[in-house]
Amino acid sequence: MNISVIGTGYVGLVTGVCLAEIGHQVTCIDINEEKVALLRQGIPPIYEDGLEELLHRNNTNGRLHFTISYEEALQNSQIVYITVGSPPKQDGSADLRFVDAVCRSLAQHLRQDTIIVTKSTVPVGTNEHIKQTIVNNLIENVTIDVVSNPEFLRQGNAIYDTFNGERIVIGADNPGALDIIERINQPFDIPIVRTDLRSAEMIKYASNAFLATKISFINEMANLSEKVGANIDDVSYAMGLDKRIGKDFLQAGIGYGGSCFPKDTHALLSIGRKSNYYMPIIESVIHVNQNQSKYFVEKMIQRLGDVTGKTIALLGLAFKPNTDDMRGAPSITVVKELLKKGANIKAFDPIASENAKKVLPAQIDLTASIQEAISGADCAVILTDWKEIKEYKVRDYKKHLSNPIIFDGRNCFTREEMQEHNIEYHSVGRQVVNGKDVTHHLL
Numbered sequence: 001m002n003i004s005v006i007g008t009g010y011v012g013l014v015t016g017v018c019l020a021e022i023g024h025q026v027t028c029i030d031i032n033e034e035k036v037a038l039l040r041q042g043i044p045p046i047y048e049d050g051l052e053e054l055l056h057r058n059n060t061n062g063r064l065h066f067t068i069s070y071e072e073a074l075q076n077s078q079i080v081y082i083t084v085g086s087p088p089k090q091d092g093s094a095d096l097r098f099v100d101a102v103c104r105s106l107a108q109h110l111r112q113d114t115i116i117v118t119k120s121t122v123p124v125g126t127n128e129h130i131k132q133t134i135v136n137n138l139i140e141n142v143t144i145d146v147v148s149n150p151e152f153l154r155q156g157n158a159i160y161d162t163f164n165g166e167r168i169v170i171g172a173d174n175p176g177a178l179d180i181i182e183r184i185n186q187p188f189d190i191p192i193v194r195t196d197l198r199s200a201e202m203i204k205y206a207s208n209a210f211l212a213t214k215i216s217f218i219n220e221m222a223n224l225s226e227k228v229g230a231n232i233d234d235v236s237y238a239m240g241l242d243k244r245i246g247k248d249f250l251q252a253g254i255g256y257g258g259s260c261f262p263k264d265t266h267a268l269l270s271i272g273r274k275s276n277y278y279m280p281i282i283e284s285v286i287h288v289n290q291n292q293s294k295y296f297v298e299k300m301i302q303r304l305g306d307v308t309g310k311t312i313a314l315l316g317l318a319f320k321p322n323t324d325d326m327r328g329a330p331s332i333t334v335v336k337e338l339l340k341k342g343a344n345i346k347a348f349d350p351i352a353s354e355n356a357k358k359v360l361p362a363q364i365d366l367t368a369s370i371q372e373a374i375s376g377a378d379c380a381v382i383l384t385d386w387k388e389i390k391e392y393k394v395r396d397y398k399k400h401l402s403n404p405i406i407f408d409g410r411n412c413f414t415r416e417e418m419q420e421h422n423i424e425y426h427s428v429g430r431q432v433v434n435g436k437d438v439t440h441h442l443l
């Protein structure tokens, strides 16, 4: 099949290379000339495990092309994927400005009957709006079908997830269009769920909101565990053995971040508001999450007292490991709160430092190694569970920190190893090691 993919961000680029990998002829379009120039040279503008290899292979075998020209890309495409962003507006609703711009460009350049496949996460009803916008602006007499095909990949595992996902969801009002999109996806060998347009759109929001709910739920249990003397690791492990609960997404921490959960939970609330339906569960999930990183900083302040002039080493800045993405990273809140209190910050991230520079205040000292960050610091604070950070030797924390105190927002270490090395260790939902509980002051 000849396929065009509009947008070469996390979703578009991964979709493009993976569709090429399973044998389709793919042209990716982006309005960002810099990105397109890099991609033509086989250089991925984002960090994603396995991406560079697939990009290189499919660039070389001629199945994958990049362009800024809609005209060039759409010459031979019967299928067009929309993968542009749907960021939050001030009021939390999804901003469809990029999707609308794509629809107008498509209307100008479509020269044959086309199936539009929407991978962007868009509010329920948007695919009908997409079809209408294109049809209203078409300059050729062609037939348009729309299929909603929400994306479930996780950043950092995007290529793996595309080939090993648990389901592919496709929704449309025209079964013929669904048949074609089903055939395109068959080589992935992943169960395909066929449904209508609106249900497909709803499945995406409901899935993300449910995962976010699990995280906020376990974080609430973690905060209570600290106060009542329980250990959240044991609590969540035992809960997860019950298949009805499931073990995934029960890792307590400093809250979820990223470009999806925060944005999509807010967008879901907004969909509820527009439909005149109040959603107290989703509202609470958001509230708990927003408090979680602040609560963590409060714990630090309770323990350290006045942090003016103290040096705090932050380890990990990306919103999760294996990505350079800083969108919605809890580290942003932690940095802001600590700077407000007058702390000096040194910070290390294996991959995300360049992106961190763009979103964090300039007075932060970004270091090239963990050792550089913690050397002489008054405490270390773990914000992302990168492998490097988890595998850094506990005795080296002791050796390089000026005070052996660690605040671990991701529960990377066992309490026992900290006990053994005589390090004061504050984590999430577990009792303090070699120090006093400070949470009784916190609400």
Ligand SMILES: NC(=O)c1ccc[n+]([C@@H]2O[C@H](COP(=O)([O-])OP(=O)(O)OC[C@H]3O[C@@H](n4cnc5c(N)ncnc54)[C@H](O)[C@@H]3O)[C@@H](O)[C@H]2O)c1
Binding pocket: 006, 007, 008, 009, 010, 011, 012, 029, 030, 031, 032, 035, 083, 084, 085, 086, 098, 101, 102, 105, 119, 120, 121, 122, 151, 152, 153, 154, 155, 259, 260
């Ligand atoms: N990032 C994820 O892990 C993920 C996973 C599932 C779903 N989603 C959803 O997928 C969508 C895209 O997310 P993303 O993270 O890939 O976004 P992104 O911001 O990384 O990429 C969007 C790309 O679209 C390009 N673009 C914008 N307007 C364009 C236009 N008119 N024509 C051509 N290109 C244009 C931008 O230049 C950019 O490269 C969002 O709706 C998001 O919610 C994202």
Ligand SMILES: O=c1ccn([C@@H]2O[C@H](COP(=O)(O)OP(=O)(O)O[C@H]3O[C@H](CO)[C@@H](O)[C@H](O)[C@H]3O)[C@@H](O)[C@H]2O)c(=O)[nH]1
Binding pocket: 121, 151, 152, 153, 154, 155, 156, 208, 211, 215, 248, 249, 250, 251, 252, 253, 254, 255, 256, 257, 258, 259, 260, 261, 319, 320
């Ligand atoms: O038990 C857990 C699991 C995750 N997180 C945090 O939750 C956030 C999101 O993690 P993850 O879901 O792995 O990353 P994303 O790449 O944001 O992926 C989510 O958002 C995507 C965009 O919609 C969806 O496609 C994916 O299915 C969905 O998992 C990160 O900050 C994690 O640290 C936790 O705190 N505890």
